[in-house]
Amino acid sequence: MAVSQRSAISIKLVANLLLIGLINLSVTECRRHVSYESDVTYSAINCRKHTAFLTDFGGKGDGETSNTAVFQAAVQNLSQFANDGGAQLVVPPGKWLTGSFNLTSHFTLYIQSGAVILASQDESDYPLVDSLPSYGRGRDGPGGRFSSLIGGSHLTDVVITGGNGTIDGQGSLWWEKFHSKKLSNTRPYLIELMYSTQIQISNLTLIDSPSWFVHPVYSSDVILQDLTIRAPVDSPNTDGIDPDSCKNVKIQDVFIVSGDDCVAVKSGWDEYGIKFGMPTEQMIIRRLTCISPDSAVIALGSEMSGGIKNVRAEDITAINSESGIRIKTAPGRGAYVTDIFVDGMNLHTMKYVFWTTGSYGQHPDQGYDPKALPNVDRINYRNVVADNVTMAGNMGGIEGDPFNGFCISNVTIGLSEKPKKLQWNCTDISGVSSNVTPKPCDLLTDKGSVECEYPSDLVPIDTVQLKTCSLSSTSQIL
Numbered sequence: 001m002a003v004s005q006r007s008a009i010s011i012k013l014v015a016n017l018l019l020i021g022l023i024n025l026s027v028t029e030c031r032r033h034v035s036y037e038s039d040v041t042y043s044a045i046n047c048r049k050h051t052a053f054l055t056d057f058g059g060k061g062d063g064e065t066s067n068t069a070v071f072q073a074a075v076q077n078l079s080q081f082a083n084d085g086g087a088q089l090v091v092p093p094g095k096w097l098t099g100s101f102n103l104t105s106h107f108t109l110y111i112q113s114g115a116v117i118l119a120s121q122d123e124s125d126y127p128l129v130d131s132l133p134s135y136g137r138g139r140d141g142p143g144g145r146f147s148s149l150i151g152g153s154h155l156t157d158v159v160i161t162g163g164n165g166t167i168d169g170q171g172s173l174w175w176e177k178f179h180s181k182k183l184s185n186t187r188p189y190l191i192e193l194m195y196s197t198q199i200q201i202s203n204l205t206l207i208d209s210p211s212w213f214v215h216p217v218y219s220s221d222v223i224l225q226d227l228t229i230r231a232p233v234d235s236p237n238t239d240g241i242d243p244d245s246c247k248n249v250k251i252q253d254v255f256i257v258s259g260d261d262c263v264a265v266k267s268g269w270d271e272y273g274i275k276f277g278m279p280t281e282q283m284i285i286r287r288l289t290c291i292s293p294d295s296a297v298i299a300l301g302s303e304m305s306g307g308i309k310n311v312r313a314e315d316i317t318a319i320n321s322e323s324g325i326r327i328k329t330a331p332g333r334g335a336y337v338t339d340i341f342v343d344g345m346n347l348h349t350m351k352y353v354f355w356t357t358g359s360y361g362q363h364p365d366q367g368y369d370p371k372a373l374p375n376v377d378r379i380n381y382r383n384v385v386a387d388n389v390t391m392a393g394n395m396g397g398i399e400g401d402p403f404n405g406f407c408i409s410n411v412t413i414g415l416s417e418k419p420k421k422l423q424w425n426c427t428d429i430s431g432v433s434s435n436v437t438p439k440p441c442d443l444l445t446d447k448g449s450v451e452c453e454y455p456s457d458l459v460p461i462d463t464v465q466l467k468t469c470s471l472s473s474t475s476q477i478l
């Protein structure tokens with residue numbers, strides 16, 4: 001790297017680094033401890049010109065020393081390369097304890113095989129941040145919001161990937177505090193990127209988030225791929241992935257075990273979400289496998305007050321979940337859930353295959369407008385096989401505001417040993433069906449032989465080609 005680039009660093013940063021005592025570690029000494037796998041390649045939306053290791057900044061992977069200031073200093077230092085080919089920060093094998101830190105633009109966080117980012121369990125490591133404008137308050141309660149473990153706002157081109165390295169949220173303490181009502185602020189999410197574009201999160205194992213795992217919000221062009229996400233099935237609100245007021249999103253080849261919905265598509269809450277008015281749209285979910293005995297494989301809502309439209313799901317597998325796709329909304333939510341397309345679900349051990357709820361409670365405050373009714377329309381499901389099912393369809397709309405335009409075709413549902421007597425309970429809905437067993441309710445008119453629609457075009461994110469990047473063929477910053 002050119003000397004002029006080095007001198008570009010601000011005096012203030014150097015002073016800060018001196019202050020927190022990072023410089024007293026010889027950098028060359030650190031480098032010798034790094035097991036440098038020079039042949040590692042990976043796929044990403046963009047490769048980076050500059051490479052640094054967490055150890056270059058004084059990181060200690062002993063599982064006990066806090067690396068919060070190290071991560072923050074590393075990202076700040078590497079942000080100087082945003083307009084010079086970008087930088088990648090490599091987290092080597094080891095256990096790297098840290099509190100909250102933010103990412104920067106044109107940046108890759110690469111978590112090597114054998115590396116674990118270990119989330120601190122100390123509340124003070126998660127400074128309070130503003131509530132989201134489309135929610136009006138924290139999701140857990142009216143107090144503040146702890147910042148997420150890994151965050152970022154107003155970023156362009158940011159990648160979190162690795163050789164299946166791990167981010168461990170160490171959520172158990174948070175879950176206990178949540179259950180015993182000892183928290184006055186909303187729990188941290190594991191990863192939250194806001195107002196950002198060109199995001200990739202891939203080839204990682206994410207475990208035990210304090211609450212939601214991956215929360216892209218007010219963002220676009222998002223790729224979430226090759227992820228293993230795992231929390232105990234009784235852990236509170238550990239949703240796997242929550243795309244929230246986001247556009248052009250791909251979720252592909254993801255395995256999730258969760259105490260809540262595996263994927264929950266959202267767009268803000270009641271009057272706050274209506275006012276903010278930012279939908280989630282143009283989304284594809286492909287090859288998702290979900291275990292979630294008390295929640296949905298894919299939920300649409302319940303926060304959907306900016307609208308949800310043009311969401312596609314294909315090749316979905318569930319092993320013990322409460323429901324397949326679930327639409328959750330209520331008077332007060334407003335907006336819409338429209339143009340939903342599902343092709344191919346293979347479901348084992350389910351309470352419901354189809355579930356819609358028009359009376360989902362939970363409002364941010366008393367200021368919601370009960371006359372703000374959601375429009376649910378054009379919901380298409382085809383090619384579904386399920387076994388060990390308790391009830392085929394539990395489908396409720398809203399009185400005076402029916403959910404319309406359902407199309408359900410080519411569905412074979414095998415029942416459990418003690419199935420419900422009433423297999424389809426339909427209220428305030430309308431639509432058509434074709435080749436569905438057991439026989440649907442009369443509100444889903446049998447159309448003989450039709451195939452429900454599934455778009456033949458691609459959402460734009462599906463056409464993005466990943467590049468082959470390397471940890472070695474770039475200039476080391478030190």
Ligand SMILES: *[C@@H]1O[C@H](CO)[C@@H](O)[C@H](O)[C@H]1NC(C)=O
Nearest residue numbers: 005006007009017056057077
């Ligand atoms: C941050 O980057 C500059 C180059 O601009 C470098 O001189 C400095 O040593 C870096 N800081 C650390 C802690 O590595």
Ligand SMILES: *[C@@H]1O[C@H](CO)[C@@H](O)[C@H](O)[C@H]1NC(C)=O
Nearest residue numbers: 042043044202203225226466
């Ligand atoms: C993730 O790893 C798998 C192999 O483990 C590889 O086939 C795939 O290309 C990787 N994906 C990305 C986005 O790097």
Ligand SMILES: *[C@@H]1O[C@H](CO)[C@@H](O)[C@H](O)[C@H]1NC(C)=O
Nearest residue numbers: 100101102129147151152153
């Ligand atoms: C991360 O970014 C958010 C949003 O800009 C900000 O509120 C927060 O203070 C930042 N956190 C850190 C640790 O810098």
Ligand SMILES: *[C@@H]1O[C@H](CO)[C@@H](O)[C@H](O)[C@H]1NC(C)=O
Nearest residue numbers: 164165166203204205226228
């Ligand atoms: C990644 O690691 C998890 C366990 O941490 C494992 O279950 C999963 O199969 C691994 N994924 C790949 C692609 O190797």
Ligand SMILES: *[C@@H]1O[C@H](CO)[C@@H](O)[C@H](O)[C@H]1NC(C)=O
Nearest residue numbers: 344345382383384385410411
């Ligand atoms: C019906 O669905 C099954 C399971 O997805 C699939 O194998 C089959 O090809 C479908 N039949 C038609 C006519 O599309």
Ligand SMILES: *[C@@H]1O[C@H](CO)[C@@H](O)[C@H](O)[C@H]1NC(C)=O
Nearest residue numbers: 348349350388389390416417
């Ligand atoms: C069927 O579902 C029940 C729960 O409803 C479960 O206990 C049982 O193990 C499942 N059977 C099979 C064969 O998966």
Ligand SMILES: *[C@@H]1O[C@H](CO)[C@@H](O)[C@H](O)[C@H]1NC(C)=O
Nearest residue numbers: 394395396397422425426427
């Ligand atoms: C059917 O659904 C309606 C409305 O959601 C509910 O009130 C009713 O109890 C359900 N009936 C049965 C038998 O589950």
